[in-house]
Amino acid sequence: MSIETNLNVEQQGTGPQAWEPKILVFACNWCTYAGADLAGLSRLQYPPNIRILRVPCSGRVNPQFVIRAFQKGLDGVLVAGCHPGDCHYSTGNYFTRRRYLLTKRLLEYMGIDPQRFQVRWISGSEGPKFQQVVTQLVEEIKAMGPNRKMRDQE
Amino acid sequence: MNEITQKMRETARGLLNSGQVALVLGWEKGYPWYKSAPAFIDRGEDVDRLVFDEFCHNNLSKYLLDLVAVEGRIALFVKGCDSRGINRLIQDNQVKREQLYIIGIPCPGLKDPDDAAGKKQGDEIKDAAKCQDCRYPNPVVYDLLLGEKVPVAKRSSETQALIERLEKMKPDERYEFWAEQFSRCLRCYACRNICPACNCRECVFDRATPEWLGKANNLIENQFMHLTRAIHVAGRCIECGECERACPVNIPLMALNRKLINDIEELFGEEPAGLDPEKKTPLGRFELDDPEKFM
């Protein structure tokens, strides 16, 4: 996984402001990924801290991936997919909705700060929304500092 | 208790001698006096080993996974929580209902063997954690019921108290609590192997390619294992409490499972697992108007 290698580059910044959060975005291929493309085409600027992982549907994202992401050293995870009703596979995001309401509760119960894990519906035409969601997410995470919880320090 | 034991033995003797069933799954006395163990009886004259007392904790439905190849029907004794295990296995298409002859036992609530360990027979012993606020003492599925149904007593539970205490803590405190618990885990997998909701043919933890879970025992691998298991049994956990009882290092696993059960009921209004074999599991279905709390 390409994410594997660049995660090893420890941020040797000179001070807290030099620290750059690393955020993983699971983008559903049919909507959010298209939305991200649109944001790029329309030259909408957003911070470069996100790594986009394209998935066929937001329903494909397994809570194990989210847990593994925090272990591998990410500071925030966003699962983004089509609005309920727009899903290319018709019901994918309905399962996502239930599954990630519950996963968020479990992560909070474990002590992970709630803002670090978000789920958003971003359709293919909502380029600006993608930019706005990512920018806000990076701001929030930057304010919280690096995530030490569940991080694999070995 | 011994009145139920007599009925158990007569029923089992009748079933075996008449050839109605090939095997009877029950409990027998173990050692020391506060331990009972699963018993596999396939001969009429062995039925006198069967017993029902306050230490018959084992949920026998899990063994049905190994017994699929047994020709003939299988009889098994079930308490309230155990019976939900059978519905779970039927829901997961692991077991056929017609192969089973289910004998339900209205459960008076069991005792905590760890508490009994320091005491003598006849002393006052604490209720087992899982029985403290048990909502389904009466079996939900049975072919024969031994004795009258018991009333559902509303009692406080240490598990629920722990959940509320944890929910009030700050995130860092909660993280420290669970990190300390999981750092003690031995990775012996007793919790997974005893759980009727855990019935995959090959568990994700045993797969070598990709190696989701490593072999090392450290906080990271233990966290990954317990969180993944909690999510996998979310909506399938029947609160039989066997994972917590089996854990040799006293990790409060039911505080994990029960929290998700509470959330599922609060978020989706779903009834607990294992009550209706026809219904899909809460995470296996959806409603159009499901809440969207933070999306």
Add this chain to the structure above:
Amino acid sequence: MLAIDKKRLNELLRNMSRDFRVYAPYLENGTGKFAPYREDRELYLEMNTLLPPKDIFFPQTEKMYRFRTAGSALEIEEIEDKKEKQVIFGIRSCDAFSIDCLDKVFLSRGYEDAFYKNKRENTLLVGLACTAAGDTCFCRSMGLNPQEAVGVDLQVLDLGEEWGFEARTAAGEGLLARYRDLLRETDAAPIPTQEFKLKVDVEGVPEKLSRMFDHPMWEEISRKCLGCALCTYLCPTCHCFDVSGKVKGEEGYRFRCWDSCMFSEYTRMAGGHNPRPTKKERVRNRFMHKLCYFVERYGQLLCTGCGRCLAKCPVNMDITAVIRKIKEAEVE
């Protein structure tokens, strides 16, 4: 005999911890285990610990060597764990004998396990006599004396108000001499161990077992087993381990970790062949190894009667009941 007042034991351990890294039995969240000495924590001496001291010599996860790959090149760097003088205080007779079993496995037969040897050579064992046998203890039936630990440097005896000390080796003499000022002479007699609740006759079992490989009892007793590793991870003598690795990009390390013959894939080979495919073979192998194979190979039983597996097995698999069944079985 030299002795110290029970109330001043902590003082002795504090002194000792200045010269050695001292391990002592503590209760952590309801689990008894051997942990590094800490002044502010209360010692747990009423019962034996749940987790055996074997993980001091044979940790559950132990890094062996680090490696780095660059293209087709490979660097290997052995991980040297520092040599540190240690003392294990409060090891019972059953656990002391288990260390003797582990010594035979790791330090004999042509190869010495460097990791185990490095820790074992730098550790002194201070045995602690048991005056009260637990519900599931049966060490006397396995030929051990609860008041007399095998292979310890120093034996601590319960004299009622005081702890008595008897050296067993020169190193033990050294310990007594070093802390002589805290001890004083006494002629109080050690309290004998109470009657054992659990007894079993193990006479002739190894020989008989070697002729019981195909006996139907194995099918019967293995049905209730869940195939988890609880019994093997709590057992003070179990020593099976696996070797695996962790990779992060081009770097990583190889480590060894506990493994259990009760796991289904323990003997599964590439290509799927598995000499022990079902629970029956695995449960049989575990009892055969402890009560027959180890005797054939090393001349002693691999069960010290500590009773931990019996106490904590979720389905109450009882090794003493298995031994009784073996004694009763008719074998030609």
Add this chain to the structure above:
Amino acid sequence: MNANPLVPIRGRIIKIVQETPDVKTFHVSTVDGEKPFAPKPGQLAMLSLPQTGEAMFSITSQGPNHLELAIKEVGQLTGALHQVEEGQECGIRGPYGNGFPLDYLKGKDLLFIGGGIGLAPVRSLINYCIEHRADFGKMHVVYGARSVADLVFKEDLFENWPKVENMEVYTTIDRPEEGWTGHVAFVPAYVEELAFKPMTTVTCGPPIMIKFVLQALARMGFNDADVITTLEMRMKCGIGKCGRCNIGSLYVCLDGPVFTLEQLKKLPPEY
């Protein structure tokens, strides 16, 4: 070798020979170009690519400064090995196991029976006997594989070994094939057809073949003490400690892998 038996020394795969579609022979030497260690015929070595894993392989042959390991692609590590190129550095440690009882074999007529990749360990003994030809009697090699493409060490089978004095080589494949004029039969059947008189036999191959070969040899009056085989077992430490490769009280990696049928019959049938 390292003071610590579990830590490998750095080796290099200097040559890779494609024997069959799924078997390659790897020539391994140390990074300084020497032979890692001098094994006896039938001994084993732990070969590792630390980033993937480690496994025990029989040493099929050796040169002045390298060892030869014939490896079939069946799993994770073997799969990775089949992807590497010559020059790849690896970990190697050994030699492990008891090896063949050379003194017992001296002066005797010998029958070698191999199946598929099973010829690899037996070949180490055959090559030793050829190098010390005078010490041994008549030699017969019966070797079979599923198809012509699956026959390993074809150069030895068809060029080198037939030229050796007083040595017969019989090769067979399971099913008839275009362009194959040799014998077609399963190895156990072929052995029985050749009706050898009882002599010391060394055999190795897939479990199913071993089962029927042993039955055939019994029918032909071979006595158990004279039938020698080398077993395959899952091994992790290689030094008789980790408890994984036990058959009864013996460890295949230390007390084996070479056993006589007489020894095996005394052990529990769990291998």
